[in-house]
Amino acid sequence: MEDLDLVVPVRQAPANQQLRYALRSWLAHLPHRHVWIVGHRPAWLHGVGHIPTEQAGTKYANTTAAVRAACEHPEVSDTFLYCNDDMFVMEALDSMPVLHRGRVRDVEAYYASRAGGAYLRGMRETRDLLVEYGYPDPLCYELHVPLVVAKDGMLQALDAGRHLDVLHKRTAYGVLNEISGEQINDVKVLHRGPRFDRSTPFLSTMPDSFAHGEVGRVIRSRFPEPSSYELRGR
Template sequence: MAAPDIVVPVREGVINEQLRYALRSWVTNLPHRRVWLIGSRPSWATGVEHIRTRQVGTKYANTTAAMEAACLHPEISDPFIYCNDDFFVLRRLTSVPVLHRGPVSEVERYYASRGNGRYLRGLRETRDLLVDLGHPDPLSYELHVPMPVGKQGMLAALEAGRHLDVLHKRTAYGVLAGIGGKRMADVKVITGAPGFDKASGYVSTMPDTFARGAVGGFLRQTFRHPSRYERGRG
């Protein structure tokens, strides 16, 4: 079976050094056929496929539009691997596992302890949608790791949650498509974190933890060699 494509939503107006090093990690550790950048494409990126999308909404609306564009594009593999531009794979994979974060109810408690913003509202509205659709205790798939996505299942999830302005689309897809999976803790290295854990084989960064944190230094050292997806400097 041919390796799947990697799909990455990319916001406009950034140089995106995190993406540069994410691509290096994928070339090293994540077997794939092609990389598709959906949205913007940094000037240094080469050898990638690109689908431009209009980015006129919130970041949640923009990434949902990117996901829909990927699912509707006939040349993108089905399934494909969905990644963000700050997902780093630290160990060689032979296939991408299905992973989840545990019950949404537990994830909700974590975010409620940090505030009550738009993301938390979207979590609750997505949970309520899934409960209404017959899933009383849904799992959360909002992990910062690569996720295998089947096109028809994702399109069905996007349609079910089209009325939500902050749809947790990974969760909606994972639950409605019944993909199951193995539980793991999230790997996002947030601002102020005392350190980071490499044991899972994945890390994800924020702009400041990548630029100035120990995790960023580790990634720049580990993936110091340019990949086939970049031109210019190493």
């Protein structure tokens, strides 16, 4: 298969060191053609495509607009890798596997036991949408790992969930396009401590755990050299 483009929604932020090291990890370990930054383009970036988008809504609305813009852009590959700027690939891959988090009902129960809020409401509303489309027990694809996305299929998922203000895009896409996949635990590391799964090819961080935690130290030590996506001296 021909290498796919990477599509990365990026919010307005000062330096975005997570993105810098994510790009280093992707260049080293995740085969791809071009990188497309959608939204804010940090000044230190080099050799990437840029699709400007307005970021006047919630973070959920902004990322939905970014994904739609990428799907509608003629130069982005018809199938692409949907990434976030806090996703790191720690081992060399021949291609990106299809991964999911298990059943939505189980993931929903986990979040319901911790807190509510817009994210949980969006999960429930996305589940209800998928039930209406004939998927009574859908899988959850809300993992902090890259996701292989076909433009047409994602646009259909976004249109199906257009009325939801917190659409779980990855889940809607994965279920409606019946991509199946292998179940893993989410790889997001929320804390500063040393206890996290180091056997997985994937890691993800919060700004604090990246800047001040052991997981950030591990990632920075693995990728100390600037990549070709960084302007020299920036």
